[in-house]
Amino acid sequence: MQTGEPSRTAYSAARYRADHQELERGAVFRDPLARAIAGDGSAGGYLDDDARRRMRLFIAARSRYAEDALGEAVAAGAGQVVVLGAGLDTFAYRNPFPRLRVFEVDHPDTQQWKRQRLAAAGIEVPASVTYVPVDFEHDALELALPAAGLDVGSPVFVIWLGVTVYLTADAISDTLRALGGLAGGCEMVFDYGLPQADVTPGQQAVAAERDRRLAAIGERWISRFTPDGISDLLHDNNFRVVENVPALALAQRYLGRTPTATAGPQLVRARLGG
Structure with a gap:
């Protein structure tokens, strides 16, 4: 993102979530606030219809996966969730868990923009929400979170979607190291x-067009990992992988079928401790 401007990729993700509510009737992921915060207009205008549908379903599925895992963590005793790079995510404003505190972490410019959009849409900010302004490339997360009121001695669940590809490997490692220092435990x-070599030719074509569009707005994918590479990085920061989930597996899980191709990164669920 550009300093002084909100994240345009956050805007795009919000529009994909909103489009899913209308075009697939929220079949994978229900978000009644998505359109209100995203505003009018559809995402992915540079893609053909099939590619847009695949991207919509991936973004819906990753949100569904993350929030399902959060629900399991709350049932197991977690009372805090940190949404890293929250963008226009709406979980905090439809939070079904009365005792769950939500810490939204994002660049201050994006947070200011989001709060303006929330106000314009008439979406109330619950008392359970705390905004934590952080630039992942420069600010110390381990200082910002407790300063904002996070109880580092109690279990924390972390949702971190659509962010790591835009960060350097050092920034990703620093974030994992900060989360690995939470005394009460962390799941995320x-x-x-x-890597480009690990995707299909069709996905490579979509990725090339995505990279061209990102370059036009001053953004680009910086970091890529193999599943083994991400497992090693997590292990180096005291996390163990619970599940490493390809996008195709998400489609199978939530749609009951495997499409010939799908868009988007891969998901991983990890837990602090060994």
């Missing part, structure tokens, strides 16, 4: 981009 879900 995040997504990551695969």
